[in-house]
Amino acid sequence: MTPMTGTGKLRERLTIQENLPDVLSVTTLTRVTTTATATTAAPHGYVSGDFATIAGATVAGFNGNKQVTVTGPTTFTYQVLSSLVTPAAGTITATYFSSAGGGHVIGWATLADIWAELLPVRAMERIQAQALQAELDYRFRIHTRGDLTHEMRALWTPQWPPGSPLHTLEIHGITPDGDGRQYLLLECGEIAA
Numbered sequence: 001m002t003p004m005t006g007t008g009k010l011r012e013r014l015t016i017q018e019n020l021p022d023v024l025s026v027t028t029l030t031r032v033t034t035t036a037t038a039t040t041a042a043p044h045g046y047v048s049g050d051f052a053t054i055a056g057a058t059v060a061g062f063n064g065n066k067q068v069t070v071t072g073p074t075t076f077t078y079q080v081l082s083s084l085v086t087p088a089a090g091t092i093t094a095t096y097f098s099s100a101g102g103g104h105v106i107g108w109a110t111l112a113d114i115w116a117e118l119l120p121v122r123a124m125e126r127i128q129a130q131a132l133q134a135e136l137d138y139r140f141r142i143h144t145r146g147d148l149t150h151e152m153r154a155l156w157t158p159q160w161p162p163g164s165p166l167h168t169l170e171i172h173g174i175t176p177d178g179d180g181r182q183y184l185l186l187e188c189g190e191i192a193a
Helices: 123-131
Strands: 012-020 023-032 035-040 052-055 064-067 069-072 075-079 091-100 108-119 137-141 153-156 169-175 185-192
Touching: 012 137, 023 052, 035 091, 052 075, 064 075, 137 169
Parallel strands: none
Antiparallel strands: 012 108, 012 153, 023 035, 023 091, 035 075, 052 064, 052 091, 069 075, 108 137, 137 185, 153 169, 169 185
């Protein structure tokens, strides 16, 4: 099969990824004073400080977006009210939600490979972005699509020069180009390695 190539000015290939962490089965969920301890059926991959969405416990106080402290590859703790009935019952799940300080993300999956045109970012735009504490390293024009969000990222290896390194980019802005019917602009900041 011949690989797809870009046409016209759309010569740069972006791999769009979305964060799709696994929904993990919680085999036990207990409470001692104000600390809930969850045991997952498979390794969770969390680090202390991450947030996980706990769902399915019949006692609502166990559910929600909870900041976790990792105690093992399949165990973590989080804070709850001391009055909750223990152990928790129900079909309980844990899903990675976010990190406390940014940077730790698990579960990236490829949504699509798309073709883009790299557009220049003017010096004044970079200064304005810095004033707003936003990263604006690259701007791409792509064909309009309705499935992109700011929670996604793009992987990009520049076509020129040959042998360029892979760049991992956060999508900071998705705006219409012109009337938005044909093209969108993706404003991206580079994720430091």
